[in-house]
Amino acid sequence: MRHRVVALVGSSLELYPVTCASAVFGWHGEEIPQHYDFRMCAERPGPVRTTLGADVLVEQGLEALAEADTVLIAGWCTRPDSPAVLDAVRDAHARGARIVAICEGVWIPAALGLLDGRRSASHWDLVDELSAAFPRARFDSKVLYVDHGDVATGGASATALDLCLNLVRSDHGAALAARIGRQFATPPLREGGQRQFPELPTSGPVPDSLAPLLEWITARLDQPLTVEDIAARSGVSPRTLSRHFTRQLGVSPGRWLLERRIATTRALLEETDLPVETIAQRVGLSSAVNLRRRFYSALRTTPAAYRRSFR
Numbered sequence: 001m002r003h004r005v006v007a008l009v010g011s012s013l014e015l016y017p018v019t020c021a022s023a024v025f026g027w028h029g030e031e032i033p034q035h036y037d038f039r040m041c042a043e044r045p046g047p048v049r050t051t052l053g054a055d056v057l058v059e060q061g062l063e064a065l066a067e068a069d070t071v072l073i074a075g076w077c078t079r080p081d082s083p084a085v086l087d088a089v090r091d092a093h094a095r096g097a098r099i100v101a102i103c104e105g106v107w108i109p110a111a112l113g114l115l116d117g118r119r120s121a122s123h124w125d126l127v128d129e130l131s132a133a134f135p136r137a138r139f140d141s142k143v144l145y146v147d148h149g150d151v152a153t154g155g156a157s158a159t160a161l162d163l164c165l166n167l168v169r170s171d172h173g174a175a176l177a178a179r180i181g182r183q184f185a186t187p188p189l190r191e192g193g194q195r196q197f198p199e200l201p202t203s204g205p206v207p208d209s210l211a212p213l214l215e216w217i218t219a220r221l222d223q224p225l226t227v228e229d230i231a232a233r234s235g236v237s238p239r240t241l242s243r244h245f246t247r248q249l250g251v252s253p254g255r256w257l258l259e260r261r262i263a264t265t266r267a268l269l270e271e272t273d274l275p276v277e278t279i280a281q282r283v284g285l286s287s288a289v290n291l292r293r294r295f296y297s298a299l300r301t302t303p304a305a306y307r308r309s310f311r
Contacts, residue, residue: 002037006068010076017074017160018287024164070098073105102154110134114203120153173268269307
């Protein structure tokens with residue numbers, strides 16, 4: 001049985017986050033395993049007006065949530081507060097379905113108490129209103145997404161692709177998430193703790209977007225790159241580089257580099273039989289001892305145990 005992802009949409013629909021989800025959970029060709037089945041449902045099936053001015057035909061009603069393994073609540077242009085919708089999502093969660101809410105959709109798990117005592121991502125324009133309405137939840141407008149396993153939340157609509165790829169990574173490993181991401185020519189997978197939106201740089205030649213620099217780093221993971229090397233590539237001092245990374249990504253350049261090396265290690269452990277020593281060389285961690293130490297610190301497991309879980 002494929003994992004059934006059902007996108008619950010409102011009476012008007014912002015297409016972008018829903019189409020991002022359908023792209024991640026859809027068909028990717030014969031060479032990539034298809035683990036998911038994606039569909040949409042609405043409280044009132046039929047034509048649903050989109051922000052593009054065209055209608056989308058949604059054929060299924062709330063009964064589709066009774067069979068969902070993941071309920072995606074995204075693309076809402078109004079606050080989702082229908083009692084029938086709340087009851088259907090509550091029942092799905094009680095049955096064991098994963099609830100994924102993005103932007104306005106965060107109102108539903110918050111209203112159901114699923115975010116009480118938990119940190120949750122929120123769009124910056126909604127955080128004050130959400131915090132006032134649901135004081136037992138902790139809303140964070142800076143991070144991209146927060147995944148608690150049974151409930152995951154994303155901030156702005158543009159976090160949909162990152163959050164959905166992270167769900168694939170959690171379900172089936174880093175290698176599959178990377179293969180799907182490469183089909184969209186996306187930048188390296190962004191961690192949930194990175195910022196929703198970058199601040200404008202105040203000085204220096206580093207561009208508003210760090211994407212070209214991040215791609216340059218990723219292509220050279222096997223090299224003993226240092227923060228000084230990256231700063232030289234950018235034409236700025238290490239201190240200025242760190243300031244730009246922190247503003248735009250929420251992490252230091254050294255931390256970002258280590259996260260990429262760990263992510264590549266995970267993919268190689270999943271997809272190859274390469275010895276740990278060889279993987280260490282390929283990801284720039286120099287030795288098996290260093291790789292094991294870094295890997296355990298990040299994931300609280302060993303490379304050997306991680307590899308066994310995906311074999």
